[in-house]
Amino acid sequence: MSKKTSKQETHYNQARASLQQAISWYSGFRRHGNCPPSDRLQKTVKKDLQSLQGALDKLDRQALRISTFGLVSCGKSSLINALLQEEAVATGALHGVTTSLTILRWNPFPEEGLEVELIDTPGLDEVGGESRATMAREIAQKSDLILFVVAGDITKTEYEALRALRSTQKPLILVFNKVDLYPDLDRQQIYLQLQKLNSAGTMGNLEDIISTQEIVMVAAKPQPIQVRVESAEGGVSNSWENPEPQIEELHQAICQILQQEGKSLLALNALVQGRDAEVNIAQKTIELRQEEAQKIINQYARYKAIAVAANPVIFLDLIGGIVADLALIRSLSKLYGLPITTYEASNLLRRIIASSGGLLLGEVGSSLFLSVGKSGAVLSSGFATPGAITAYLGTATAQGAIAAYGTFVIGRVAQVYLEQGCTWGEMGASTLIKDILSQIEPDTIMYRLRQELVGQ
C-alpha cells in the first residue's frame, strides 16, 4: 500500500470512529446532570442526529458524491451521460428538461474501492430565487465535489451562483461545456470573463473563488457534423455524424481526485457534516438548559466568593478560585451532557482566561493585592484586634465580589466554548478535520479547503 493510500485509509478509519463515537454519545435518552431526560430536547435534536447517522452511512457506502450545477441547457445532463458513456438521463434543447434530482452510480475506478454518485440537477434558473439558493446550498452540503457547468458567455447570475457555491467550502471544478462551438476559446479567456464580472471589486478576490487550474474545457455532446460520404462507385452523399464527446480532461481530473484524495475527501466531508450536527446539538441543549445553567453559575459564584474571601493564605485563594471555575465548567458540561474531559475542561479554562483576559487579570491582580492585605491582617495580629478583623473582612468582601463576578463571566463564556468544545476532544470531529487538513499535499483539490475550513 502506497504512503498516500495508507494516509487516506487512516483518515477514513478515524472519521468512522469519530462519527460512531459521537452517535453513541448523543443518541439514546440521556439524563443531564440531575435533570431528567428531556423529551423536548430529543425532538429538537432529531434532525441533527439523523445528519450524524447520514454522515456515517455515506462513509460506509464509500461513495463520493459529485453534483452538477449550472443554468438550464448548459449541458449538465449531457455531461453525466458522457461520463457514464450511456444515455442514462434525458437531454434536450427544450427549456428545463431535468426537473428533479437524479442520482446515478458510476464506477470509474473499481480497484480504488470507491464509487461515485453523480447527481443531475435542474437548471439553477429553473427554480425560483430563494428556493434556488436553498436547494443549491443543500445539495452542495451533501456533495464531495461540485461540477459547475457553464457554456458560452458567463452571466452575472452564474458568477453569483458560483460564488455562493464556493462558500459551501466544497472542492469545485468549473466545467466549460460546448467547446465545439467555441474552438478558439481557452482557459485564460474564461478567466478574463470572470474577472470582468468581478471588476466591481465588491466580491472580493477572484482567486479566492476560482483559479485557472480549476477550469476544465469539455464538449459533452458536440453538435452533429455533416460529412461527405463517397461510395465505392464514386457517388457522393451527405450524412450527419455525432462526434465523440470531448471529456477526457474532466475524466482525468475526477480520476486523479479519486485516486489521490478520494477517501480523505470523503472523511473530511463526513466530519464537517458531523461537526455541524454536533455543534447544533450542543447549541440546542444549551438553550434548553438555560435556566438550570444559571442556577449552577449562581451557586458557584456564591461558593467562590466565600472560598476566596475566607481563605487567608496568599495564592491559595487564587488556586481555590481556579479550582472552582474548573468545577463550574465540568458541572455545566455535565448538565448539558456534552463530552468534555477534565483535560479539555482545563484547556477550555485557559482559552476562557485568554479571551476574557482583562477581567480575569483584574481578578488575579486584585487577588494578589487584596490577599496581601488579608494575610497581612492575619499575620500582624492573628485577628487579635477588632481593627484587624475589619481590615480582613473589608478586603475579603471586595475580593470575594470580584471573584464572583469572574465566575459569572466564565459561566457565560463557557457556554459559548462548550458549544464548540464538544468537537475538540481526542477523536472529536474538529480535531480530526484540523489533522487531515494539516496533512494535505499542495497539489490536491483539497488544498484550497485548508484556508476555508481552518483559516491556515
Ligand SMILES: Nc1nc2c(ncn2[C@@H]2O[C@H](COP(=O)(O)OP(=O)(O)OP(=O)(O)O)[C@@H](O)[C@H]2O)c(=O)[nH]1
Ligand atoms: N454543441 C453542443 N451542444 C451541447 C453540448 N452538450 C450539450 N449540448 C446540447 O445542449 C442542450 C442542453 O443539454 P442538456 O444536457 O439537456 O442540458 P441541461 O443542463 O441538463 O439542461 P436542463 O436539464 O434543461 O437544465 C441539448 O440540446 C444538448 O444537445 C456540447 O458539448 N456541444
Ligand SMILES: [Mg+2]
Ligand atoms: Mg438536464
